[in-house]
Amino acid sequence: MTKKIAGPYILCIDQGTSSTKTLIFDQSGEVVAKATQPLKTHYGENGFVEQNPEAIYQNVLASVGNCLTELQKAGADKNEVVTIGISNQRETFVIWDKLGEPLHNAVVWQCKRSIDICNKLKSSGLEPLINERTGLLIDPYFSATKLVWLYQNNIKIKQSIDAGEVYFGTIDTWLLFKLTNGKQYLTDHTNASRTLFFNLKTLKWDLEILDALNLSTLRLPKVQPSASDFGYSNINGLFDSPVKISAMIGDSHAAAFGEGCFSPGTAKATLGTGCSLLMNIGQTATSSKNGMITTVCWSTEGRVDYALEGVIVSCGATIEWLKHELGLFKNSEDTQLMADSVKDNNGVYIIPAFSGLGAPHWKMEKKAEIVGLNLSCNKNHIVRAALESVAYQINSVVLAMEWDTGIPLKELMVNGGMTNNAFLLQFITDTLNCILKIGTTADVSALGAGLLAGLSCRMYTLDEISALRTQFTSYQPAANFKNKSYVEWLNYLNR
Numbered sequence: 001m002t003k004k005i006a007g008p009y010i011l012c013i014d015q016g017t018s019s020t021k022t023l024i025f026d027q028s029g030e031v032v033a034k035a036t037q038p039l040k041t042h043y044g045e046n047g048f049v050e051q052n053p054e055a056i057y058q059n060v061l062a063s064v065g066n067c068l069t070e071l072q073k074a075g076a077d078k079n080e081v082v083t084i085g086i087s088n089q090r091e092t093f094v095i096w097d098k099l100g101e102p103l104h105n106a107v108v109w110q111c112k113r114s115i116d117i118c119n120k121l122k123s124s125g126l127e128p129l130i131n132e133r134t135g136l137l138i139d140p141y142f143s144a145t146k147l148v149w150l151y152q153n154n155i156k157i158k159q160s161i162d163a164g165e166v167y168f169g170t171i172d173t174w175l176l177f178k179l180t181n182g183k184q185y186l187t188d189h190t191n192a193s194r195t196l197f198f199n200l201k202t203l204k205w206d207l208e209i210l211d212a213l214n215l216s217t218l219r220l221p222k223v224q225p226s227a228s229d230f231g232y233s234n235i236n237g238l239f240d241s242p243v244k245i246s247a248m249i250g251d252s253h254a255a256a257f258g259e260g261c262f263s264p265g266t267a268k269a270t271l272g273t274g275c276s277l278l279m280n281i282g283q284t285a286t287s288s289k290n291g292m293i294t295t296v297c298w299s300t301e302g303r304v305d306y307a308l309e310g311v312i313v314s315c316g317a318t319i320e321w322l323k324h325e326l327g328l329f330k331n332s333e334d335t336q337l338m339a340d341s342v343k344d345n346n347g348v349y350i351i352p353a354f355s356g357l358g359a360p361h362w363k364m365e366k367k368a369e370i371v372g373l374n375l376s377c378n379k380n381h382i383v384r385a386a387l388e389s390v391a392y393q394i395n396s397v398v399l400a401m402e403w404d405t406g407i408p409l410k411e412l413m414v415n416g417g418m419t420n421n422a423f424l425l426q427f428i429t430d431t432l433n434c435i436l437k438i439g440t441t442a443d444v445s446a447l448g449a450g451l452l453a454g455l456s457c458r459m460y461t462l463d464e465i466s467a468l469r470t471q472f473t474s475y476q477p478a479a480n481f482k483n484k485s486y487v488e489w490l491n492y493l494n495r
Contacts, residue, residue: 007076010025010081010082010450011450012450014088015060016251016272017039017041018039019036019038020036020037022067023450024081035064039059047113047355048111050108051092051106053174056171064235064238068238083244083246084246084247085450086247087248087449088175088248088250089109090109090194091170093170093171094106095147095157097167100177100182110273114148115140118138118140133201134198134199134206136295137362140356143195144215168220170187176230179236183231185221185222186223186230187224187248188223188228188247188299189224191250193295193296200296205220225299225303226257227455227456248449253298253448255278257298258441258451259415259444261279261280262462262466265407269394270415271424272416273315274311274314274358276311277310277398278308280305281308284306288308289404293310294308300456308404308405310396312393314368319418320332333420346374347372349388349489351371351493352389352390360396360400361493391424391486392485392490394428395431395432398412410435412436413436414436414437414438416444426478429475429476430478438475439471451465
């Protein structure tokens with residue numbers, strides 16, 4: 001695919017919601033080969049979102065196989081791959097039996113089936129304990145309440161959990177279990193911290209919370225640092241001999257590491273189906289008072305960095321809805337020209353609550369709206385309003401983080417699929433009134449997992465990783481930009 005560079009190589013599996021990307025990096029962090037395999041998601045009634053666990057695994061195998069083919073086309077030797085890093089869609093989970101057979105479809109992070117359960121748990125007064133222990137809020141976004149829904153609505157799953165026969169894992173754990181033929185049942189700090197039953201202070205599963213959720217007999221993986229030894233795999237025979245898996249980490253956390261968020265106040269935003277904005281807050285877990293959540297940023301042997309995070313549920317998902325359901329354009333790339341073709345949004349605003357609203361609003365029962373339409377509006381105004389809604393949500397999160405930390409954000413690293421839209425990036429820059437930076441590697445989650453794997457294998461030091469991240473494209477805020485539209489959008493949101 002790309003240029004031929006001598007090994008050693010790092011193979012990175014980035015298992016996302018809509019696809020699995022596999023990238024192979026050389027020691028300088030340059031991409032040597034890449035492959036992407038689309039993944040099907042099942043959207044049901046009442047906000048149900050699921051994926052087939054076996055299909056996820058086969059999707060990963062296909063992606064890795066195609067990437068190794070690209071590596072060999074470039075004249076490189078796959079035997080020079082010395083380590084593997086895995087990043088994964090967070091909160092999505094699988095449950096399986098002792099034979100490794102899934103007991104249900106994977107329940108995806110977008111799924112809203114547990115709204116009623118969340119409301120009942122809040123009414124019971126459990127949220128202060130959960131927030132204090134886990135750094136999270138009681139919300140369908142996180143894994144635990146959807147597992148509670150399965151426990152309450154599927155008698156076979158309930159009986160199996162009560163009998164201690166159910167193995168739980170986020171996607172990293174499921175893939176590791178499959179890739180090692182059931183030998184390794186592990187997860188890392190970042191993925192564990194997204195479940196709603198992981199204690200940030202003890203870095204262990206919280207038995208009191210598990211008991212309160214009637215899940216005390218659930219089997220859970222051992223938790224260890226993101227950069228550590230997760231065993232070996234030949235990726236179902238794709239390698240001649242087993243390769244060491246040296247890192248596992250949630251995709252947004254991997255992106256934070258890949259963007260160099262190594263010190264307090266450094267922040268990144270991943271613009272994908274949703275958006276995760278993480279700010280490193282150092283090596284002490286601090287609670288938010290403004291709708292943020294506290295999470296593990298990344299971890300190595302002997303070091304755990306924490307972060308404040310603003311979880312935005314619908315960013316790219318809004319654009320995909322306009323494309324597939326309303327047919328306003330054929331290619332997502334067209335949205336930049338469409339937005340630029342009109343001077344403003346003509347009073348049109350989109351409240352993108354297709355799966356509720358995340359941080360800092362946390363209104364998961366809210367429905368999406370298109371407001372302000374009149375006969376002078378056209379599809380370009382609607383598309384522009386959709387892109388603007390991404391910036392408005394990010395602005396809400398940044399303001400909340402600034403209130404929590406007292407640190408004004410001067411610069412934000414951005415990555416993800418939506419960074420190819422120049423209109424969006426400039427509008428975010430203007431709305432935030434801060435510099436946006438984009439690194440030369442688009443697939444920064446994969447890069448972060450790879451760099452962590454290299455760090456674990458002592459291919460790099462943290463200082464050497466920092467030195468690799470030197471080239472960026474920057475967006476500067478426009479002079480005299482007046483952000484009246486954000487206030488109008490907030491008014492519609494809070495009606």
